[in-house]
Amino acid sequence: MKCPVCKKYNTTEKFEINSYKILDCAACGHRFTGLKLNKEDIKEIYSDNYFFEGKDGYPDYTLEKDMLTGRGEKYAEIASRFMDPGTLLDVGAAAGFLMKGFENKGWKVVGVEPNSSMAGYGKENLGLDITVGTIEEARLDITVDLVLLIQVVAHLYDLDGSMDSINRILKKRGYLLVETWDKDSFMARLLGRRWHEYSPPSTLNYFSRETIDLLMGRHGFEKISSGRPGKKLHSRHAKSLLRHKLESSKSFKWLAGFEKILPENKYIPYPSEDLFWVLYRKTGRS
Ligand SMILES: [Zn+2]
Numbered sequence: 001m002k003c004p005v006c007k008k009y010n011t012t013e014k015f016e017i018n019s020y021k022i023l024d025c026a027a028c029g030h031r032f033t034g035l036k037l038n039k040e041d042i043k044e045i046y047s048d049n050y051f052f053e054g055k056d057g058y059p060d061y062t063l064e065k066d067m068l069t070g071r072g073e074k075y076a077e078i079a080s081r082f083m084d085p086g087t088l089l090d091v092g093a094a095a096g097f098l099m100k101g102f103e104n105k106g107w108k109v110v111g112v113e114p115n116s117s118m119a120g121y122g123k124e125n126l127g128l129d130i131t132v133g134t135i136e137e138a139r140l141d142i143t144v145d146l147v148l149l150i151q152v153v154a155h156l157y158d159l160d161g162s163m164d165s166i167n168r169i170l171k172k173r174g175y176l177l178v179e180t181w182d183k184d185s186f187m188a189r190l191l192g193r194r195w196h197e198y199s200p201p202s203t204l205n206y207f208s209r210e211t212i213d214l215l216m217g218r219h220g221f222e223k224i225s226s227g228r229p230g231k232k233l234h235s236r237h238a239k240s241l242l243r244h245k246l247e248s249s250k251s252f253k254w255l256a257g258f259e260k261i262l263p264e265n266k267y268i269p270y271p272s273e274d275l276f277w278v279l280y281r282k283t284g285r286s
Pocket of ligand 1: 003004005006007008025026027028029030
């Protein structure tokens, strides 16, 4: 199987999850599923169930509204160290909560999202411009100063196609902000195959700080800055994820006590040692 990051054929099987093979590239260290999906599969995976029925997705995505809007504002502050507010595209925008945070800080915001209910929610309730589709297929006739890939790059089914679209849409010397999970983090290594991010077919690629740089470098981006977001999780989302883990694995029974001590309707801090962000800039070489 060809590695989607370095393009070499040197993979070994690491483990299997929900009968999907998880592969390691011996050449660059990237981990991925090798699943070939199309846009019909994507509609199925990101149906309303993903946003409202728990399991590997969300019990109710709209609970994340205030937290995500706040995070958008935080990222807008980070971006303001490098650029003035301009136009941005949020890839996998869901209901547009993150976009709203940037809008609050003076950005003109556009989104693309495969789930039509989520896009509709953002349009109707927040007045946002969100196109229904995937970045791989949507024909977006815009140019922007910044593209957001916030917890999205691991879900993209065609990395090169997506990056080509992003390069078309981004202005010369434009910026790309990526937030993703680190498969080489302490938490990921501690939990092994039980790490929450291993949830194919929703997630397809499992990056490290090195492999995300490799992918972006190959598409003409250089790293400008990086850090870790302070993450908060709604307690109902935390309970739902815990319940899903308890159902799917006997060795997680020890977690049962945690569900009882979690508050009912609050945001709780989530240790985000396994989550990081990187700001890239187009070098002009591609
Ligand atoms: Zn590779």
